[in-house]
Amino acid sequence: MAKYVIVGASAAGIAAVGGIRKVDPDGAIMVITEEACADYSRPMISDLVSGKADLLKMKCKTEDFWKDNKAELRLGKKVVSIDLAGKTVNFEDGEKVAYEKLLLATGGKPFVPKMEGQEKDGVFTFTNIAEAQRLAAKIDSIQAKSAVVIGAGLIGISVAEALMKRGLKVTVVELQEKILSLLLDAKASDIVEAVIRKTGVNFATGQSVQKIISRPENDGAVGGVILTKGDQVPCDLVIVAIGVIPRTELVVGTNVKINRGIIVDNFMQTSVPDVYASGDVAETFDFILNQSRSLPLWPLAVLEGRVAGANMAGAKTSYEGGTNMSSLKYFGIPIVSIGLANPKEDPTLEIIVKQDLEHNVYKKLVLRNNVIVGMTLVNCIERAGILFNLLKDKVNVKKFKQDLLRDDFGWAMLPVTMQRKMGVIQ
Amino acid sequence: MKKIIAKQEACMGCGICEVYCTAAHSKSKDIVKAYNNEKPKPISRIRREVNKPVSFAIQCRHCEDAPCVAACLSGAMQKDQKTGEVTHNKEKCIGCWTCVMVCPYGALVMDKEGHVVAKCDLCQGLTEPACVANCPNQALVFKEVKP
Numbered sequence: 001m002a003k004y005v006i007v008g009a010s011a012a013g014i015a016a017v018g019g020i021r022k023v024d025p026d027g028a029i030m031v032i033t034e035e036a037c038a039d040y041s042r043p044m045i046s047d048l049v050s051g052k053a054d055l056l057k058m059k060c061k062t063e064d065f066w067k068d069n070k071a072e073l074r075l076g077k078k079v080v081s082i083d084l085a086g087k088t089v090n091f092e093d094g095e096k097v098a099y100e101k102l103l104l105a106t107g108g109k110p111f112v113p114k115m116e117g118q119e120k121d122g123v124f125t126f127t128n129i130a131e132a133q134r135l136a137a138k139i140d141s142i143q144a145k146s147a148v149v150i151g152a153g154l155i156g157i158s159v160a161e162a163l164m165k166r167g168l169k170v171t172v173v174e175l176q177e178k179i180l181s182l183l184l185d186a187k188a189s190d191i192v193e194a195v196i197r198k199t200g201v202n203f204a205t206g207q208s209v210q211k212i213i214s215r216p217e218n219d220g221a222v223g224g225v226i227l228t229k230g231d232q233v234p235c236d237l238v239i240v241a242i243g244v245i246p247r248t249e250l251v252v253g254t255n256v257k258i259n260r261g262i263i264v265d266n267f268m269q270t271s272v273p274d275v276y277a278s279g280d281v282a283e284t285f286d287f288i289l290n291q292s293r294s295l296p297l298w299p300l301a302v303l304e305g306r307v308a309g310a311n312m313a314g315a316k317t318s319y320e321g322g323t324n325m326s327s328l329k330y331f332g333i334p335i336v337s338i339g340l341a342n343p344k345e346d347p348t349l350e351i352i353v354k355q356d357l358e359h360n361v362y363k364k365l366v367l368r369n370n371v372i373v374g375m376t377l378v379n380c381i382e383r384a385g386i387l388f389n390l391l392k393d394k395v396n397v398k399k400f401k402q403d404l405l406r407d408d409f410g411w412a413m414l415p416v417t418m419q420r421k422m423g424v425i426q
Numbered sequence: 427m428k429k430i431i432a433k434q435e436a437c438m439g440c441g442i443c444e445v446y447c448t449a450a451h452s453k454s455k456d457i458v459k460a461y462n463n464e465k466p467k468p469i470s471r472i473r474r475e476v477n478k479p480v481s482f483a484i485q486c487r488h489c490e491d492a493p494c495v496a497a498c499l500s501g502a503m504q505k506d507q508k509t510g511e512v513t514h515n516k517e518k519c520i521g522c523w524t525c526v527m528v529c530p531y532g533a534l535v536m537d538k539e540g541h542v543v544a545k546c547d548l549c550q551g552l553t554e555p556a557c558v559a560n561c562p563n564q565a566l567v568f569k570e571v572k573p
Contacts, residue, residue: 060501
């Protein structure tokens with residue numbers, strides 16, 4: 001029995017512990033994860049493969065976190081079902097734990113489309129530390145020389161960089177015509193692709209993998225892929241990095257309403273009383289699109305988890321919402337993309353762009369009625385936070401619109417009332 | 427907690443705060459050596475913002491509910507519950523720039539050579555932050571404010 005039971009010990013689950021403790025200093029908290037390791041930075045698993053980080057560096061919390069917060073961590077425990085009527089979670093080994101308030105922070109699972117040969121040795125997904133460790137070990141054990149990464153989104157680009165740093169010849173296969181297509185417009189995508197190509201990474205866009213083929217000497221092991229346009233790419237490893245889907249399986253078929261992810265209100269509560277969800281498993285409010293949707297991003301999972309925790313403990317804290325927002329560091333070209341960064345033709349939108357292609361700099365703002373609703377910054381991101389704040393607070397930028405993309409743009413160009421309100425000046 | 431506050435009307439936009447901040451965060455603590463010899467190059471964590479005739483300097487505001495702490499992917503950015511300072515652990519920083527994306531003040535500086543973020547630490551160990559102590563027109567004050 002624990003007053004608060006949290007399933008999942010990553011961004012949302014851990015943030016919820018803090019959220020609970022801000023309101024309820026003593027109620028028993030149990031955090032359950034099937035993983036062997038909790039509170040590690042999931043976005044850093046590519047750094048683990050490249051050798052840039054070890055497990056110690058990946059730990060987001062201090063060793064004392066669990067003790068300080070009087071939270072019990074159950075590692076390596078898989079929850080297989082939930083009795084919503086009886087209010088218990090049931091472990092694979094038969095143990096049952098009763099709860100008063102439950103948080104589902106089970107995250108996402110990799111999406112793997114059906115491909116011939118996908119069962120072969122050398123095919124990996126890439127969403128948790130165990131997979132990253134297996135991949136790193138495999139690179140060593142077979143002395144892998146080459147890899148095909150399927151998917152040129154955030155995860156695909158991150159793993160491609162890690163493999164490149166390990167000395168592998170990398171080909172990234174992407175179904176869309178452009179890489180990072182959920183984040184970047186065609187122009188920005190081309191700039192980034194050219195930078196990455198210079199490092200030796202290849203791209204095959206506008207196609208997918210039709211078939212994973214074997215090594216001539218070993219039928220069970222990956223030897224290459226055949227692309228849908230017919231090309232054959234020899235490789236030792238295949239990493240499927242197409243995306244993640246919400247891990248809703250514990251509540252499928254119950255009264256907990258699910259769309260793509262678990263549906264929650266602004267208090268992170270599901271359709272079943274005392275059951276909350278947050279992080280990649282949930283659909284949360286996008287303040288740019290003005291609707292809830294799946295936004296599997298670490299910083300948002302933290303904010304959602306905090307809100308869930310506070311509300312589980314009896315507060316009435318509303319989630320302010322998030323939007324599609326990413327900062328990328330890969331291949332030495334920093335990128336920030338937020339909100340409607342790559343909108344379809346829309347006469348209500350105004351787009352302003354400034355670029356310096358010689359230095360791979362590209363800055364684009366998307367505005368509606370003089371309010372920033374989207375932005376892309378490539379290789380010039382240091383002012384991103386100021387712009388993001390204008391977007392988030394829906395500030396009318398009409399009076400200083402011409403300054404927004406200046407290289408020296410900053411707080412001095414914003415209205416004095418804002419400067420005072422934010423405490424920038426006295 | 428004590429914070430650094432800018433007096434816009436007193437700021438001349440001279441940038442001396444940036445020079446002293448850089449030196450204070452260098453190995454040698456010596457302006458000439460810091461600028462000419464040190465690798466990686468020390469960088470200023472305070473930024474002079476100029477839109478003539480307006481100018482003032484800005485650095486980390488050590489927010490109560492700091493967006494950078496919530497957004498940090500690696501746990502490098504923390505809020506010190508005792509002092510109120512937003513601290514940054516360079517060893518844990520992975521240079522993902524997520525904090526840069528969310529800081530409303532644009533107060534996080536990218537150390538591109540070191541691939542990590544740099545930020546104001548209120549000059550721990552000095553009685554007064556270097557930018558405040560060396561501002562020729564007292565346009566920066568270090569004083570107790572509500573968090």
